[in-house]
Structures are given as structure tokens and as C-alpha cells.
Amino acid sequence: MTAEKLTVRDLDVFVRRDARPLVRGVSFDVEPGSSFGFVGETSSGKSLTCRAVISLLPAGLQASGDIRYGSRRLSGLTLRELSAVRGRTISMIFQDPLAALNPMMRVGDAIVQVLRAHGGPDRRAATEAAVELLERVGIDDAARRARLHPHEFSGGMRQRVAIAMALAARPSLLIADEPTSALDVVVQAGILDLLDRLRREDGMSLILVSHDFGVISAACDQLAVMYAGQVVEQGPASQVLSKPAHPYTAGLLASLPQPGQSRALVPIPGSVPDPGEIGAGCAFAPRCHLAQEACRSEPVPLFDVAPGRTSRCLRWTDVYRQEAPGGPDEGRHAVVE
Amino acid sequence: MSSDAPGQPVLECRDLTKQYHHRPAHGVRPAVLDVSISLARGECLGILGESGSGKTTLVRCLSMLERPTAGSVRLAGGEFSSLRGRELRQIRRRVQVVFQDPYASLNPRQSIGSALTEVIHVHKLLPDGAIPGQVASLLDQVGIPPGWAGRYPSELSGGGRQRVSIARALAAQPDVLLADEAVSALDASVQAQVLNLLRDLREQTGLSMIFVSHNVHVLQYLAQRTAVMFGGRVVEEAAAQPPPDWLHPYTRELLAAVPVVGQPLPQARTAGTSARGGLGLTGCPYRDRCPLRLDRCEQQDPELAAVAEAHLVACHAVAAQPAKGPAS
Numbered sequence: 001m002t003a004e005k006l007t008v009r010d011l012d013v014f015v016r017r018d019a020r021p022l023v024r025g026v027s028f029d030v031e032p033g034s035s036f037g038f039v040g041e042t043s044s045g046k047s048l049t050c051r052a053v054i055s056l057l058p059a060g061l062q063a064s065g066d067i068r069y070g071s072r073r074l075s076g077l078t079l080r081e082l083s084a085v086r087g088r089t090i091s092m093i094f095q096d097p098l099a100a101l102n103p104m105m106r107v108g109d110a111i112v113q114v115l116r117a118h119g120g121p122d123r124r125a126a127t128e129a130a131v132e133l134l135e136r137v138g139i140d141d142a143a144r145r146a147r148l149h150p151h152e153f154s155g156g157m158r159q160r161v162a163i164a165m166a167l168a169a170r171p172s173l174l175i176a177d178e179p180t181s182a183l184d185v186v187v188q189a190g191i192l193d194l195l196d197r198l199r200r201e202d203g204m205s206l207i208l209v210s211h212d213f214g215v216i217s218a219a220c221d222q223l224a225v226m227y228a229g230q231v232v233e234q235g236p237a238s239q240v241l242s243k244p245a246h247p248y249t250a251g252l253l254a255s256l257p258q259p260g261q262s263r264a265l266v267p268i269p270g271s272v273p274d275p276g277e278i279g280a281g282c283a284f285a286p287r288c289h290l291a292q293e294a295c296r297s298e299p300v301p302l303f304d305v306a307p308g309r310t311s312r313c314l315r316w317t318d319v320y321r322q323e324a325p326g327g328p329d330e331g332r333h334a335v336v337e
Numbered sequence: 338m339s340s341d342a343p344g345q346p347v348l349e350c351r352d353l354t355k356q357y358h359h360r361p362a363h364g365v366r367p368a369v370l371d372v373s374i375s376l377a378r379g380e381c382l383g384i385l386g387e388s389g390s391g392k393t394t395l396v397r398c399l400s401m402l403e404r405p406t407a408g409s410v411r412l413a414g415g416e417f418s419s420l421r422g423r424e425l426r427q428i429r430r431r432v433q434v435v436f437q438d439p440y441a442s443l444n445p446r447q448s449i450g451s452a453l454t455e456v457i458h459v460h461k462l463l464p465d466g467a468i469p470g471q472v473a474s475l476l477d478q479v480g481i482p483p484g485w486a487g488r489y490p491s492e493l494s495g496g497g498r499q500r501v502s503i504a505r506a507l508a509a510q511p512d513v514l515l516a517d518e519a520v521s522a523l524d525a526s527v528q529a530q531v532l533n534l535l536r537d538l539r540e541q542t543g544l545s546m547i548f549v550s551h552n553v554h555v556l557q558y559l560a561q562r563t564a565v566m567f568g569g570r571v572v573e574e575a576a577a578q579p580p581p582d583w584l585h586p587y588t589r590e591l592l593a594a595v596p597v598v599g600q601p602l603p604q605a606r607t608a609g610t611s612a613r614g615g616l617g618l619t620g621c622p623y624r625d626r627c628p629l630r631l632d633r634c635e636q637q638d639p640e641l642a643a644v645a646e647a648h649l650v651a652c653h654a655v656a657a658q659p660a661k662g663p664a665s
Contacts, residue, residue: 041524184387189594192602214596241598255529257554267529271494
């Protein structure tokens with residue numbers, strides 16, 4: 001299936017019981033065959049945003065907003081209509097591959113099950129297709145390994161199996177929620193390389209969620225930085241990371257140890273707020289060194305920074321100007337001492 | 338306890354081995370095999386490794402939470418691994434551990450002030466009357482308002498809890514702080530706060546510290562010296578300054594795999610054996626994945642050997658290369 005454009009407009013996710021908002025007004029597009037990254041810390045809403053795309057929200061949460069894939073509207077589909085989309089058009093993988101795999105089932109059979117559920121070939125052909133899929137995701141000796149159970153694989157190999165399962169029905173958009181966070185860096189590099197290869201070979205689109213700027217930088221064309229349920233900055237990954245236009249993005253970059261780091265890191269003071277304690281104004285204001293009265297009193301809209309780039313900051317020009325062009329090390333310090 | 342001679346390492350282990358499966362005949366590789374490291378007073382030693390490399394087992398042995406199968410652990414010159422009972426409890430105070438998960442390492446039903454008080458009281462470090470003042474000063478030292486002593490862990494963020502874990506470790510007035518992935522569970526913006534706190538503590542109070550991490554950049558920031566572990570062995574060890582030219586093929590693979598903002602991801606090789614190393618007791622644990630593999634690597638486990646000042650590498654292939662000039 002060829003990829004289409006995913007369009008999300010004004011997505012809100014809230015707790016059904018008390019209408020407490022967890023994701024507020026998120027809009028983004030994923031162009032066919034491109035990769036889009038969501039980066040943010042705990043409870044920034046990055047995972048919920050992605051889950052909302054295929055209506056996989058945890059019980060008790062509800063989404064509103066307009067979600068379209070090509071000409072098709074995804075928001076407001078019935079369960080039956082959704083099951084035609086999930087897996088076949090849009091598929092998702094998670095941080096913990098064990099949760100996606102049935103411990104009692106041989107991995108090959110699990111993939112066969114997916115193939116046949118989506119009206120695939122007969123059992124024999126499906127078994128062959130499963131072995132091919134395992135080979136494709138980089139599992140050596142796939143014919144033998146297809147007969148093993150999930151516990152017989154290492155963490156990285158399990159994630160490869162989970163990816164093979166997610167790809168079985170040939171989706172055109174893959175959503176990967178922290179797919180490498182539980183893995184060692186060497187294994188992580190292999191998985192990111194695999195995702196990139198699948199995207200290039202099949203023209204598949206990718207949404208990648210991560211807390212790691214390095215991962216997003218290496219794997220994504222576009223990115224959105226999320227904080228407390230909102231997108232605070234959005235645009236081409238290379239531009240945002242080399243010249244941020246939001247104090248949160250700039251602050252996060254300055255707080256990460258970089259190769260050859262010897263200068264003191266500049267942490268962001270305080271910690272991420274609970275969804276319940278966010279005031280009317282900018283959610284980042286209590287931790288922001290640029291915050292002024294106007295930031296606290298009313299909601300801050302997204303400002304256009306450059307073509308295709310937005311920032312939710314009244315003082316974005318101050319951040320944008322501070323960050324000198326050049327390596328991250330040049331730019332990183334405007335705020336030091 | 339022997340007296341503390343100048344220049345003597347504050348904590349060291351010699352040929353430390355920890356075998357969890359008690360039948361070596363099965364060919365199960367020990368979690369840690371013949372590791373020798375030493376920590377100078379006031380130094381921060383980094384231990385870098387992936388899951389299964391043996392870094393946590395090493396920390397558990399160094400803190401005597403785990404008894405080594407063979408080898409010795411010495412604290413300020415005094416043998417530590419053979420102690421039992423009361424003597425062991427007394428000496429354990431002097432090596433404190435900060436664990437990865439601050440949610441699991443604090444008692445949810447004990448206020449943070451009471452957690453610190455308990456440590457000082459149990460070890461009889463101060464008369465009871467002086468304890469509240471000490472608790473306040475410890476909290477202040479880790480950047481928590483002393484007025485929060487009555488709060489419970491659930492009222493703190495992850496970073497706040499990790500600060501409390503550090504304060505609790507410091508309350509015991511340890512000679513050495515062992516931090517096992519102490520910032521890995523924290524959000525990026527908060528991680529830097531805790532890293533700076535540890536760095537300041539070392540610079541200001543001369544705290545000796547072993548910091549275990551899978552994150553090479555974190556170690557570069559904090560440690561004066563880093564030991565790289567693979568398959569239960571230290572495969573390379575080098576001082577942080579001047580920035581070392583890492584030579585072991587595993588260290589190089591690890592460094593190349595770390596994604597860096599603004600740089601494309603390097604081509605990954607399909608993964609081979611995990612950091613646990615291949616099975617079998619002999620030979621280099623890294624040989625199955627190694628691009629430089631020689632015949633000798635099959636039979637003989639390479640020993641750490643100096644390649645430059647303050648730089649040791651355990652690799653037959655590196656040892657066989659012609660020595661580099663001092664300029665490198």
C-alpha cells in the first residue's frame with residue numbers, strides 16, 4: 001500500500017471523568033514516506049498523541065479533533081471500521097516488545113496469524129512469508145528461529161520480531177513509541193537503521209516517539225517538541241536542533257552532555273508539572289528564564305518562525321537570536337554564567 | 338581498620354570474580370571475571386557498559402551486597418570481602434550506593450527527614466540532639482529546602498527523590514559513593530541537575546565516587562577515569578584528560594552507536610552476541626563480534642596492558658599493532 005498524507009488538527013486528549021486535558025490542540029502533518037518525530041519528557045503527551053491517531057488510548061481517556069489519512073477520516077470510526085485500518089494501513093510498535101508478543105506462541109506462528117487475519121495467503125504460503133519477514137528485519141537463520149518462542153530471543157531480536165509482526169499486513173504508516181528505549185545503544189543503532197531502510201525501500205511513513213534528541217535527530221525529517229501536553233516547537237529536525245526557537249528546546253539541548261563536554265551543564269530548574277497544576281498561561285513559564293508577566297496570564301499561541309517552523313513562545317525571537325549558528329557547542333551557551 | 342596512608346586507593350578490588358552458577362564445568366561465564374580496579378581518594382571513576390556486561394554485579398561486590406566468588410575488596414587498605422556480621426555492617430556504612438530507580442529505593446511511608454535521621458541514628462554518628470541540624474544541612478547540600486523534611490517521597494518528583502537518595506547515602510558519612518545508573522531513570526532536564534550536584538559534591542567535599550552508566554557522554558562529563566566493561570571483564574581503561582583515543586574495538590563500536598544531535602546515525606552492524614560475551618571460559622569475550630579478531634583470541638583472554646600513560650587495553654589485536662607515537 002502506498003503511503004498517504006496524515007493530517008491531524010486540533011487534537012485534544014482528556015480524562016473522560018473530569019475533562020482534565022492531557023494533550024491540547026496538537027496539529028501536525030506527516031508527508032508520505034517521511035519521518036516525523038515527537039520528543040519530550042515524561043507526561044508531555046507524546047505517546048498519547050500517537051495512540052490517539054489509531055484510537056489506542058488507555059481506558060478512561062477520550063480524544064477529540066480531526067484526524068485524516070489521505071482522504072479518509074480516522075477520528076470517529078467505529079471499532080469495526082478501525083480494525084480495517086489498524087495493522088493494514090497504520091501499525092504501531094511499543095517500547096516493550098514482550099508485551100506485543102504472546103509468550104506461548106512461536107514467533108513464526110504469531111506472524112502467520114497476523115497475515116491470515118488480514119485475509120492473507122493459505123497457511124503454507126503464510127509460513128514462508130513469515131520467514132521472509134523475519135529475514136527482512138535482520139534475523140539470521142530465520143527458518144529455524146521462526147519456530148522459537150519469544151523468551152528465546154534477546155531484547156533487540158524481540159523488537160525485530162515485533163517490527164516484523166507490525167509490518168506483516170504491509171502498513172503504509174508505522175508508529176513507533178520509544179522502540180529503542182529499553183535497548184543497548186549498539187542494538188538501538190541496528191533498529192533505527194532497520195526502520196530507516198524499511199522507510200526507504202517501501203516508501204512507508206514513520207512516526208517516532210522518543211525522549212532522546214540524538215535518536216530523533218538521526219531518524220526524523222520533521223519533529224515536534226512537546227511539553228505538558230502541547231507542542232511547543234515544530235519544524236524540520238535539523239533546523240530546530242541547530243537553532244531552537246523555544247527556551248524549552250534550547251534548555252534541553254543545553255542540559256544534555258555532548259561529546260567532549262567539559263563546561264558545566266545548564267540544567268532547567270524545577271521539574272515537569274502535573275497535568276493538574278498547569279495554569280492559564282505558558283506551561284513552561286515557571287521554569288523559564290525568559291518568562292515575563294504576559295507569559296503567565298494567557299495562553300500562548302504558536303508563532304511562525306520560518307517557513308514550516310513554529311514556536312509557542314512570546315519571546316521566541318530572543319531565543320532564536322541567542323543561538324549562534326554553527327555547532328551546538330557554540331550556540332549552547334548564551335545562558336552560561 | 339588500617340590507617341589511611343596517603344596515595345593509597347580508597348577502594349580497590351583485585352582479581353574479583355563473581356560466579357552465579359556454581360558449576361564452572363558447565364562453561365557458564367562468570368558475571369565478573371578477574372577484575373581489578375582502584376579508586377583514588379577524591380576521584381570519580383566511571384564504569385561504562387551495556388546490559389549484561391557485569392557492571393552492576395561489580396558494584397554489588399564492591400559494596401558487599403554480594404559476596405565475590407574469588408578475589409579481594411579493600412577499603413582504605415583494609416580487607417573487606419572476608420568480613421561477616423557486625424564488622425561487615427560497620428564497614429558497609431563506609432561504602433554507600435545510590436540506585437537507578439529513586440521510586441523503588443525510598444520507603445513510601447517514611448518521611449524524607451526520618452529516612453535521613455534513621456541512617457545517622459543507626460550508625461550512631463551524632464548525638465540525637467544534633468541530628469535534626471545535620472538532616473537540614475544534608476537536604477540543603479543536595480538542593481532540597483530543609484523545610485521539606487516532613488514530606489514523603491510521593492510528594493517529590495523523580496529528580497527530587499534521587500537527591501534524597503544521595504542525601505541519605507551522604508548521611509552515613511561514606512568514604513565512597515557508588516552510583517549505579519543514578520540518572521538513567523530521570524528526565525533529561527532533571528538529569529543535568531543531578532549530574533551537576535554530584536560533580537559539585539566531588540569538587541567541594543572531595544567525595545570519592547564510582548559512577549556506573551551505559552551513557553558515554555554522562556561519564557565523559559563526570560569521571561576522571563573510565564573503565565569499559567564487556568563480558569564481565571574490563572576491556573579498556575583510560576583517563577578522561579586529555580580525551581583518550583579509544584582503541585578497543587568494542588569501545589569503538591559503542592561510541593559509534595551513540596546517536597548525537599546533528600549527526601547521522603552510523604551504519605549499524607547486525608548485532609551479534611550481547612555484552613554478556615560468548616559462552617565458554619577461555620578466549621576474549623568480544624571475539625564473536627570483533628572485526629579485528631585473531632586466532633589467539635579464541636584460546637586466550639587478553640590481559641589489560643598499558644598502551645599509553647594512564648591508558649590500558651585488553652586486546653590481542655591492539656597489542657599486535659605497532660606502538661603509536663606519544664603525540665597521538
